[in-house]
Amino acid sequence: MAEVIGVRFKNVGKVYYFDPDGQKMELGQRVIVETARGIECGEVAMPNRQVSDTDIVKPLKKVIRAANEEDLAQVERNKQREKQAFSICENKIAVHKLDMKLVDVEYTFDNNKILFYFTADGRVDFRDLVKDLASVFRTRIELRQIGVRDEAKMLGGLGICGKPFCCSTFLGEFQPVSIKMAKEQGLSLNPTKISGTCGRLMCCLKYEQEAYEDLLRRTPKQGAFVSTPDGRGTVVEVNLLTGMLKVKIEKSDGAARLYNKDQVKIIRDAQIRVDHDEAAALKDLEDK
Incomplete structure (x- = not known):
């Protein structure tokens, strides 16, 4: 174990570990440290704590001093x-x-x-x-x-939700976001509806992705062949959040019937894929 503090040099920037060199640092305190770019003044984003040796790259640079009035x-x-x-x-x-x-x-x-x-x-x-x-x-x-994502993070602004950009308020690092995430979440692949002000896929698509992946594991997908109380049929519409499915029964008048996912049994599941044309048309939205 090693004692470290976390220092940030930009608002909502990446946090870097430094050796406090026996000094007790408080959250929000300004400190002078040596970095690869030279001597810098940063803000303590994480006060003194013990972390595993596997989580740091040694040797850690030591804090030179707490920032004084002249430094500020x-x-x-x-x-x-x-x-x-x-x-x-x-x-x-x-x-x-x-x-x-x-x-x-x-x-x-x-x-x-x-x-x-x-x-x-x-x-x-x-x-x-x-x-x-x-x-x-x-x-x-x-x-x-x-890139344009970094530009948005630096300049800030309001997203289509009406709130300040996530990247400029609390996201320390960008997470990968893909067109497949939007498709798995049942969103329209209209660029204006799934992209942020920066012109790239909205970072918030990442937030609920794990929940959607869990639901997809337990819910028949659109196109799946299933057994229902009224016979076999094909799933034509899925509401992942409610668990309700519309199924077109084979031996019926062709009308779709509504079932809960617990009422059907999967015979052959389908896959959610982004086809080649969709991927090509929306490729720029994934670029940094």
Whole structure:
């Protein structure tokens, strides 16, 4: 076992483990630590606790110190510099006529590097832009291309549910979401109904997926051949949440009859598949 604290450097960002070096840290406290990018100021997202050695990558970097007033003032100065750097970079992008959209700017705590985050449809040759920015700021410059999901997380906003984006309020990391999930949950595969503001599949499709998978294991699927109290038939409609099925009986007038899943016995179950045309048409919704 090892004693660690969890530190986050961005709102709703990933939590990284550090060695508290004997110091007691409180939730929400600001601390100065050394990272791969240099000295950074982060917020304690997880106070001191013991974790298994298998859950950490050793050696852990130690906390340098709790942030003092001067450190917090430095953070605020950096935020002002970031606003200025954003405006300067946008102007330089226009001068170089680059097809890219600047999303955010971030100064490292020690001002040794400035990171510019941008989106673009494809690869962008920004070498001349980097040289131009380096001559203005006289420090290390890094341009980092991000996806539309990351852009939404950085900028925030309201989803179609009317609430702030999950990714910018509580989702530390993106979870994989697939078209098959939408189909298994009985949703319309209309892109406007299953995609978020970022234009990708809604993250919330993941939340209830385990429950739907459990229901699917215990419920005949659409197209299944089943035995009912009125004879054999084919399931033509399924309501997973209520467990009600519409079954077209073989030897009848062709009308579908309603049954509870417990009233039928599966003879041959069906499979839920996303066909090739659907997958091709909606492929972009799964991309990051």
